[in-house]
Each structure stands twice: as C-alpha cells, then as structure tokens.
Amino acid sequence: MTVAVLAVAPVVLLTLFVGVRGVAAMRTTSDFLVASRQVSPLLNSAAVSGEYLSAASFLGIAGMMVKDGPGALWYPVGFTAGYVAMLVLVAAPMRRSGALTVPDFAEARLSSTALRKLTAVVVLLIAVLYLVPQFRTAGLVLSAVSATPYWVGVVVAGVVISVTLALGGMRAATYVQAVQFCLKLLLFAVPAVWLTVHAGADVRQQALRPVEFERFEERTRVEFRIGVTFRITEPTRIHRPGGSDRVLQPGTHRVRAGRTLVFPAGEPVPHVGSGGRPGGERWRLPLLDVADAGHPLFGTWAVLIATMFGTMGLPHVVVRFHTTPDGAAARRTAALTVGLLSVFYLFPGVYGALGRVLLPRLYLSGGTDTVVVALPARVDDGWVGTLFTVLLTGGAFAAFLATSLGLLLVLAGAVSHDLAPGGLGRLRGTALLAAAVVILLALFAAPLETNILVTWAFTLAAATFCPLLVLGIWWWRLTAAGAVSGVLVGLLGSSAGIVVTLFGPELRGWWAILLAQPAPWAVPLAFGTMVLVSLRSGASPRSRSAMLRLHLDQRTTPESGR
C-alpha cells in the first residue's frame, strides 16, 4: 500500500498542480483544444513523446518480450517510424489547414458535414479503444505493487486526468505531458542501468543465452490476477496456500482470477496459449509470429504496417501538431519527436531480457505487463529495491496519465466540438462525463488483453485517418464521397477482423493472421476505395487550390503577421 501511495501521490499532485495553473489562461475553445497555438517545437515534441509513451511502451513492450520473445522489439520501430512518415506527409500541411481537430480538417478540406460527423465518430471509437487499456493497466499495476483492488487504480487515473483536463485544457495537458516525458525517460533509463548492474554477472549471462522455461528451478508462487487457462502434458504437483497438495492430470485447466498456486521445484511448467514458453523456440527467431500462424516475417510486417500507418492517423497525436504556431514548427516537432522516442526505446529490451530470467512465472499468471515494476523487488529485497519499484510505478502511472490526458482531450473535442458544437463549458463537462464512461468500461475490461485493444485502435487509425490525411494533403482529386466511403470501408474492415478474433471461432494459418492484424489488407483497401470513388465522383475545381494552400508556407501569406 505504501509503495502505491509513494509512487502515485507525487505524480498525481504534480499533474493536478500543473493542471490548476492552466486555469487562469483559458478562455476559449481554441485555448482548450490547441493551447492557442503558442507551443514551441521543443516543448511540443516533449509533449508529443510524453503523450505517446503510454502504458504500452512503458510496460507493454517488455511484457510482450517476456511472453513472445525479442520479436516484440519491432513494435517500437513501427511506433517511431510513424513519426518519420508524419514529418514527411502530414505535419506541416496539417497545421497550415488551421483546423482544431481531425474532423475540422476533413471538413475544411472537403466541405462535407457528413464527413465531419463520420470522422468524429471514428475519433470517438479510437479514443475509447485506446483509453480503456490505459485505465486497465493502471488498475493492474497498482494491484501488483500493493494490495489495492483493481478498481482503485482505474478510478484514481480517471479522476486525476478528467479534473486536470477540465480545469486546464490543452495548455495544462501540454505542460503535464512534457514534464512527464522527462520523468518517464529518467524513471525508465536509470532503473534499467541499475537492474543490469545489480542483477549480477550470472543473471546477465543467462539473460543473453535463453533456455526454455521447462521446469521450475525453485518453489514458485504464482498469483493469478486474471483468469487463465493452461495446458499440461505430464502430471504436475501443485500446492494451494492453506490447502493441500494435489496432482494435476494432463489436459487443460482453468484457474479463476484471484487464486494463488505454488509449484514445487522441479515440476514441469504448464503451457499458456499456443505460443510456447519463455526462452523457447520464439527466442531464437526475433520476429513476431502473429496469432501463431507460422508466418513470422509477414506477421512482423503486419505489425509494422499497423503501428507505422496507425501513428500517422492517431487523433490525439495529430491534434498535438495543431498547437504549434505554424507549419514549419509542426515539422520541427515531428523531427525532434523521432529523436526523443529513439532514446526512450533503447531500454525496453533490457527489461524484457532480464524479466525472462528473473520473472518467467509472470507468463503463467498472464501478468507479463507488470514485469517492469516487479523486477526491482526480485533483484534486491531491501530498501533499494523498494525505492526502484516506487520509481518505476511512478513512471508507469505518469505514462497512463499523459496518454489518457491526450485521448480524453480528443474525445471531448469530438463530442462537443464536432458532433454537438458547444462552448467551453460543454467541453469541460464532456471531459468529465467521458472519463466516467471510460472508467465504467475499464472496470469490466480486466480480462481483455491490452495488446488486442491497442492493435485495434492503431489499425482503425491506419485504415481510416491515415488515408484521409495523406490523400487529403497530397491528392487534389479526393472528394467527400471518396473520403466517406474509404473511411467506412476501413472502419468496417479492420473492426470486423478484430471482432472475429475476439469473439469468433479459433482460426489457423493465414486467416488467423489476416484477421488478428487486418492492417495489411485494410489499409490498401481504404486507400483504394478513396481513390476509385473519388475518380468516379470527380473533384470540384476549387479542390486543387484547397489542397495547394496546405503546401504554401506562411511567409507569403499576409495574415501570418511576420
């Protein structure tokens, strides 16, 4: 409990303090949504990075590495590559459009109210899909480091961000996110170095030479925070705390959430899912075998397509570019962000490699997402270990807060700027209401995998906003009809794939991979639909000038005031 309070309280207080300071400076919708466009490139790139480095980056990559092997290291590559593409294709022209939100841009470029409403709905979907796993991980992490129930973390995260946002809007969000980037980088890098040094030469050697986690080397206590089904191939002895010893027969066994099992030393390690045990076959092939379909190269490409193109279309990222004074500053923001993210992403692999040696049992309990915060206590059980647990938990909490802040902002913007336009009061009210809804959703989302929901959000963005922005900026023949049909096709296509993966029958081979990662076909399909329908409907002559305007730097326009 103390660990949770020590870790979370400073981050929460800092967030609220910065948020409250933003109140005085906020009077208009533009203040709320884009901080009146006065944010410098360096501050903005720190805020973009702070916002972008979510629970998925801070905890998820290391966790996936423990579960799926070093192939997980391809995720950050896609995440960062998205910003290079953004720099080339989106940043400067998007800012010059003068829009406040993505739906604003869609309407300004294509003069279609229907498109505005449709894109606002897509923003809503992406934001909710992305927010729920953030809140969920906040709940799981707090319950992992102290004995708090799952809902406490969810509610704390929800209340803090909605209050900060309602009070301070985008200006507060910018400072909070920029401060939290520095915090996160520090709280991620320093413990990584300390862990590597302190773990000892023996652990370092083991970390670099993976062997399959076949038998428990010591008596291992596994706490199942979420329900898990595992499969055993030979009789396995288990011990229940406060109960008797039992021998599990080969077959599948279901463990309910909240149970604890103790495996004596020397017993075989059960299998969870079909992906093999940590250190096994997957650790020899550093690619992502999505859905265990047996096509690791294609699986890796699919993930790269989803993350890279998805980043370009994530509404909470795109909106950050609107906070800069002009197009050139937006471009500099994107370039600086690539650098800042690259520094951060040097470290997740360290946690993953150490986690496989020291905490492979997390693979059993489905709690690999907590590997980062669980490592310090495993390396040092004195006060130093506790200190680093506190630091990492604080960093992880900063990660949820920063990301959720940006997402809640675009959510509020989509509802009360695009769908039902209202003033500042309504924006503030919507922020509080939206947070309440997401908290409720997150309370029931504990068994859902973070990874699937985040993949869904990225794929959705890749198949809807990415083609809309890229074609809207670089192809003047794009029409409103084309954009609407492309966005609809992308939305339905990618969602159908994920819904089948979540609730449908178990699939194998190509079907499994193409439905679990729909980006490789959904993105080209959306692009193709937009192009074909636009060519058939024919663009208005004004469209060309509307597009070219986005490429005109502000030096020659009189209203820039330079």
Next chain:
Amino acid sequence: MSEGKRVPVMSPQTRMARVRRVSRTNWSEPPLGPAELERATRLYRAQRFRGAITLSGLVLLVFGLPLVQAYLPMVTSSRLAGIPAAWLIPVIVPFPAMVLLAWRQLRRAELLERHR
C-alpha cells in the same frame, strides 16, 4: 449619419469567433492569388519529390530489416559483445537511422521553402 450598410460593433475576438463558426460549415477562405498559386504548386511538387525519397528510405529500412532477420541466419546468429545480433538489429540499427532520416528530411524541406 452617413448612409450605407450598418456594421455591428464587436471586439476582434468576437469577430474571429464568428468567422470560425461560419467557416466550420463551408470552406470560405478566398482562393489563392496567381502568384501564390504558382509558388504553392512549385513547393508542392518539390516537397512531394523530396518526401518520396525519404519515404522510400524509411520503407526500405523498416521492412527490409525483418527480411534480413528472416533470411540471413548468418547475421542474426552472430553476437556483438556477447549480445545476440538478432536482438540488437531491431534496436541499434533503425533508431539512429530514423533520426538521421528525419533530420535530413527536415533540413531539406526547410531549404526548399527558403529557396523557392
């Protein structure tokens, strides 16, 4: 009192807010002048060319590296300072390369705008 259209008096903020409310429902900015249109067209073409080069580099890098991992076991099974090269490749190659790509693209894009 002079004849003519009566104009409501309002603060600049109010005027801007009103304009925004109008421009929300239709794309009301005046069309570009001929000189601006020409400059915009030149910039658009130049940036498109420049961007295509950077994007090709990016795609080659990001999608080419997994190809190396998959088909060149010689490279991936070697070790650098004890660390498997297969683990290092997704980390120490793409990130510096992307920083370089981004930096070059930024400089070129800004040069284009300065010289045209």
